[in-house]
Amino acid sequence: MMFASRVLQRLLRLPAPQTRHIVVRRDLPIPAADGVTLLADHWAPAKPGGPLPTVLMRSPYGRRGLAGTLLARAYAERGFQVVLASVRGTFGSGGGEFLAMREDREDGQATLDWVTRQPWFDGSVLLAGPSYLGYTQWAVAAGAPACVKGMVPHVTSARLALAFLRPGRIELETLLSWSVSTATQERPFGMIRSILDGARIRRAMRTLPLAVADQVALGRQWPFFQECVHHDREDPYWRQWDHSADVASVSVPVNTIAGWYDIFLADQLRDYRALVGAGRNPRLTIGPWVHASLEGAGVAVREAVDWGGALCRDQPVPARKPVRLHVMGSGRWREFDQWPPADHPARRWHLAPGGGLAAAPVADAAPSRFRYDPAHPTPSLGGARLEARGGGRVDNAPLERRADVLVFTSPPLERDLEVIGEVGAELWIRSDRPSTDLFVRLCVVDERGRSTNVCDDLVRAEVDGVTKVGVELSPTAQLFRRGQRIRVLVSAGAFPRYARNLGGTEPLPTGTRLYPATIEVWHDPDHPSAILLPTASPALRRASPAD
Structure with a gap:
C-alpha cells in the first residue's frame, strides 16, 4: 500500500499525505427510504488523532477500482474520513438493474442521513467526485442538511446525460x-x-x-x-431527474472544476452562471483537460482538501479570485472576477472566398460549396470525448484535406491575440436537403503550419433557402501568438461523436434512408458569415485585420 500511495501522489501531483496508514471497512449496509439496501466502504486514517470531516462520494463504477484506489485513498491520507457508496443497482447495492439518474436524490439523502448517525461522524460533510459522482452531488445539494459544508463537482453537470441530447x-x-x-x-x-x-x-x-x-x-x-x-432533453420525461432547475436554490458553497475539452463544459458553466445569478459566490477552475484527465482529477482533489477542508473545519479558505482559467497557448493560469471576463467583447472574423478570414465581408463573393454524404460521413477527430485517448487537441490535417470540409484561415497575426469566453459563429447556408447539420471548429495554426483544434460544436438546422444558422461553440481560453493564424473549419458532421444527419425527414431513432446533401456557405455583405471571438480589446486592435 505504501507503493500505491506514492504512485497516487505522483499521478495526481498531490502534496505529501498526513498518513499512509489507512483502514478500510467494506460493504457497510445503508438502508434506502424504500427498504433497498445500498453498500458503501468507509476509508479513514488508522490513527485519526481526533474527529475528522467526511468526504461523501456516490458512484456507479464500483468501490474497489479507480474511485477507491485514487480518490478515496487520496482524501483519507490527507485528513478526511471517506464514505464511498455504490449507487442503486451497481456493485452490491440493491434495487435491480442499474437505471442511470434514478433515485439519486432519495438515495443520496438516505446516505447522508446514515453518515450523520455514525459514531465517527464529526458533524461536517464535503461532497466530492467527478462525472456521475458530481451529478449525485447536485441531486442532493438543493435540500442538503446544514452538515454539508461544501461541494466540489468535477467535469459534470446537474443534468448529466441531457448534455448529449439536444433536440435533433x-x-x-x-x-x-x-x-x-x-x-x-x-x-x-x-x-x-x-x-x-x-x-x-x-x-x-x-x-x-x-x-x-x-x-x-x-x-x-x-x-x-x-x-x-x-x-431529447426538452422532453418532460426527464423532469424529475434534471436537477439544473434547482441549482439557483443551492446554498451550499460550490467549487466547480471543469476542462476545456470536457463533454460537460457548456452545462457546467450553465450551472455556474445559475449560482452567480442567484447571488451565490461559487468558485470556478477550468484547465486544458479532457474528461478523464488525471491532471484535472488532481486539481479537484487539491481544491477539495484545501478549500473544502477549510470549510469543514471553520477555517478561512485560501484566497483567490472566483474564476481561475488556464489560457491555452500561454502555459499560464489567470484569475478573473467573473465568467465570462468583462473585458473580452466579441469581435467578428468574416469567412472569405478562397478560404480566408477577413475583418469585413468581401463584395461579390460567390458562396463556398461542399457535398456531404452520410454513407461516408465526415469523421470526428479530437475534441470533447468521454475517453482520454484520441480526445483533446490533435492535428487537424486529416480533416482539412477532405473535400467535405471547408477551411478558412487568417493571415499570420502581427501581435498576440487573447481569446477568452463564449465563442460563436453565424453562418448563412443553403442546402438541397431540408435538414442539415453544421459543425464549426476553431483552430490555431502554428508557425510550422500545424493546425490544432481549440473549440467546436454542431447544430442541426432546418434550411429554407439561404438561412442564417447560429452555432455556439464550446467556450475557451486561447492565446494566439504573433505569427500564428486563426483557422475555422466548417462541415456537416463529425461522426461518430455526433449521430449522422441522414438528410431525410424520418425520425432520428428510426430513420434508415441516406440522402447526400450539397451545402453552400454564403459570405457576401448581405450574408456576412463570421466567427465571433471574445477578444481582449487592446490585443484585438493590434492583431486583427484592418478595421
Whole structure:
C-alpha cells in the first residue's frame, strides 16, 4: 500500500499525505427510504488523532477500482474520513438493474442521513467526485442538511446525460460507449472485454436505425440508451431527474472544476452562471483537460482538501479570485472576477472566398460549396470525448484535406491575440436537403503550419433557402501568438461523436434512408458569415485585420 500511495501522489501531483496508514471497512449496509439496501466502504486514517470531516462520494463504477484506489485513498491520507457508496443497482447495492439518474436524490439523502448517525461522524460533510459522482452531488445539494459544508463537482453537470441530447442531435459516441460500459462493467475479464466491446461499439455506431445500436453492441436493449434515443432533453420525461432547475436554490458553497475539452463544459458553466445569478459566490477552475484527465482529477482533489477542508473545519479558505482559467497557448493560469471576463467583447472574423478570414465581408463573393454524404460521413477527430485517448487537441490535417470540409484561415497575426469566453459563429447556408447539420471548429495554426483544434460544436438546422444558422461553440481560453493564424473549419458532421444527419425527414431513432446533401456557405455583405471571438480589446486592435 505504501507503493500505491506514492504512485497516487505522483499521478495526481498531490502534496505529501498526513498518513499512509489507512483502514478500510467494506460493504457497510445503508438502508434506502424504500427498504433497498445500498453498500458503501468507509476509508479513514488508522490513527485519526481526533474527529475528522467526511468526504461523501456516490458512484456507479464500483468501490474497489479507480474511485477507491485514487480518490478515496487520496482524501483519507490527507485528513478526511471517506464514505464511498455504490449507487442503486451497481456493485452490491440493491434495487435491480442499474437505471442511470434514478433515485439519486432519495438515495443520496438516505446516505447522508446514515453518515450523520455514525459514531465517527464529526458533524461536517464535503461532497466530492467527478462525472456521475458530481451529478449525485447536485441531486442532493438543493435540500442538503446544514452538515454539508461544501461541494466540489468535477467535469459534470446537474443534468448529466441531457448534455448529449439536444433536440435533433445526439452525441452518439459518448452515449453508446457509456451505455455499453455501464451495462457490462461487473462482468469478469474486463481488459479482454473492453477490446471486444470496442469493435462492437464501432460497428454499432454505423447501424441503422439508430434505435437498435445498443442491441448490436450488447445483444440486447439497454434501458438508458433507449430512453436517450427517444427523449431529447426538452422532453418532460426527464423532469424529475434534471436537477439544473434547482441549482439557483443551492446554498451550499460550490467549487466547480471543469476542462476545456470536457463533454460537460457548456452545462457546467450553465450551472455556474445559475449560482452567480442567484447571488451565490461559487468558485470556478477550468484547465486544458479532457474528461478523464488525471491532471484535472488532481486539481479537484487539491481544491477539495484545501478549500473544502477549510470549510469543514471553520477555517478561512485560501484566497483567490472566483474564476481561475488556464489560457491555452500561454502555459499560464489567470484569475478573473467573473465568467465570462468583462473585458473580452466579441469581435467578428468574416469567412472569405478562397478560404480566408477577413475583418469585413468581401463584395461579390460567390458562396463556398461542399457535398456531404452520410454513407461516408465526415469523421470526428479530437475534441470533447468521454475517453482520454484520441480526445483533446490533435492535428487537424486529416480533416482539412477532405473535400467535405471547408477551411478558412487568417493571415499570420502581427501581435498576440487573447481569446477568452463564449465563442460563436453565424453562418448563412443553403442546402438541397431540408435538414442539415453544421459543425464549426476553431483552430490555431502554428508557425510550422500545424493546425490544432481549440473549440467546436454542431447544430442541426432546418434550411429554407439561404438561412442564417447560429452555432455556439464550446467556450475557451486561447492565446494566439504573433505569427500564428486563426483557422475555422466548417462541415456537416463529425461522426461518430455526433449521430449522422441522414438528410431525410424520418425520425432520428428510426430513420434508415441516406440522402447526400450539397451545402453552400454564403459570405457576401448581405450574408456576412463570421466567427465571433471574445477578444481582449487592446490585443484585438493590434492583431486583427484592418478595421
